[in-house]
Amino acid sequence: MYKNVELIEQYVKDNYDLDDKLIKIKLSHTVRVYQLMIELVEMLNLNNHDKVLALYIALFHDIGRFYEAKHNGKFNNKYDHANDSCTILFDEGLIKEFPIDEEDYELIRKAVFYHNKKEVPNELTDREKEFCYMIRDVDKIDIYHVLANEYQKEFIFIPTDKVLNDFYNKYLIDIKDIQNPSDSIILYLAFSDQLHFRESHAILNYKGYLEEFINSIRVNQDILVKDVYDHLIEETYDHRDDNLYYQKIKRKEVNYGRIR
Numbered sequence: 112m113y114k115n116v117e118l119i120e121q122y123v124k125d126n127y128d129l130d131d132k133l134i135k136i137k138l139s140h141t142v143r144v145y146q147l148m149i150e151l152v153e154m155l156n157l158n159n160h161d162k163v164l165a166l167y168i169a170l171f172h173d174i175g176r177f178y179e180a181k182h183n184g185k186f187n188n189k190y191d192h193a194n195d196s197c198t199i200l201f202d203e204g205l206i207k208e209f210p211i212d213e214e215d216y217e218l219i220r221k222a223v224f225y226h227n228k229k230e231v232p233n234e235l236t237d238r239e240k241e242f243c244y245m246i247r248d249v250d251k252i253d254i255y256h257v258l259a260n261e262y263q264k265e266f267i268f269i270p271t272d273k274v275l276n277d278f279y280n281k282y283l284i285d286i287k288d289i290q291n292p293s294d295s296i297i298l299y300l301a302f303s304d305q306l307h308f309r310e311s312h313a314i315l316n317y318k319g320y321l322e323e324f325i326n327s328i329r330v331n332q333d334i335l336v337k338d339v340y341d342h343l344i345e346e347t348y349d350h351r352d353d354n355l356y357y358q359k360i361k362r363k364e365v366n367y368g369r370i371r
Contacts (some may be wrong), residue, residue: 114128115209116145119170122205123177129259135181136261137173143192147249147314151333154310155245164215168222171206176201183248188286188295193227229283250301252311258299259327266340267331268293273287274337277301278348293336296328300343303351321347 119141127134149167152162175195179186186192197220200206206216222242225231227250229244258264270293277284283305284298303321306312315321325347329338 115170116142117169118208119174119259122208127177127181131180134177135304136257137176137180137186140257141170141173143253143256144172144249146245147252148245149311150307150314151245151249153312155308156279161242162164164211164218165245166210167209167225169221169249171196171200172226172246172250173225174205175239177187188289189257191227195226196223206276226250229285238254248306248308248311248357252315253366254299255315255324256300256318260324263329264292264296264299264324264331265331266293266296266329267329267336269336269339270294271299274298276345281350297343299324300347303347344354351365 121139123129123134123138129135129138145166147167152165157165173192175192175198178195178199179190179192183190192210196337200223201220202218206219211219218239219242221235221239223246225235225243226246231240231247235243268291271288271290273285273288274290274294276282277288278297278301281304284296284301289295289298294309297328304316306315328340330337
């Protein structure tokens with residue numbers, strides 16, 4: 112399977128500029144998601160065939176992001192890159208470069224297509240849902256690492272009521288409702304409560320990526336804004352504590368954002 116990582120790296124090298132920071136970020140993310148998927152499928156004790164399929168999905172899930180970076184010059188979370196991933200894989204035929212049975216194409220397509228959607232449709236089969244949840248989990252886990260190390264995140268405005276209410280009620284937040292940088296941070300904080308597998312919670316716990324993300328946030332010290340932020344952080348950990356499989360993180364180990 113590591114040869115397949117090399118094939119993806121070669122595909123990116125042949126089609127995109129490796130000196131482009133966005134391309135580098137996305138290639139590194141893809142490799143880390145692949146590595147996280149290795150851990151998850153071992154913990155889930157999948158059979159060898161399904162392990163291989165899950166690893167392919169990890170490699171393929173963000174192929175469309177490279178196209179987006181090249182043609183748009185930026186990443187926009189309201190742009191559905193999963194559609195481009197499926198186009199490149201199946202319409203343009205990239206998937207044929209890999210030793211994958213055609214009978215598995217549809218499962219891979221659905222997992223890639225739904226990896227970034229608000230939710231997984233109920234009409235999918237249980238098997239299809241499982242693969243969707245696997246890639247959604249490991250993708251979310253590494254997104255925390257990417258955000259902490261590659262982007263400046265600032266909580267400087269009062270979030271919108273819709274996003275706040277969805278967060279506190281544990282509703283899935285629609286990216287279409289994001290109106291400012293603080294809304295965006297709430298969207299990401301909610302990821303930690305949305306992981307499907309208990310094993311994914313364990314991985315996020317020992318990787319420390321949630322803490323890494325929180326510690327990277329610059330917070331406006333306006334009393335009202337900071338009070339909202341501090342309560343959100345408390346609620347984030349309360350949400351995770353509600354998960355019976357999660358080993359509680361000691362909050363004293365977390366700095367509630369850098370002082371601005």
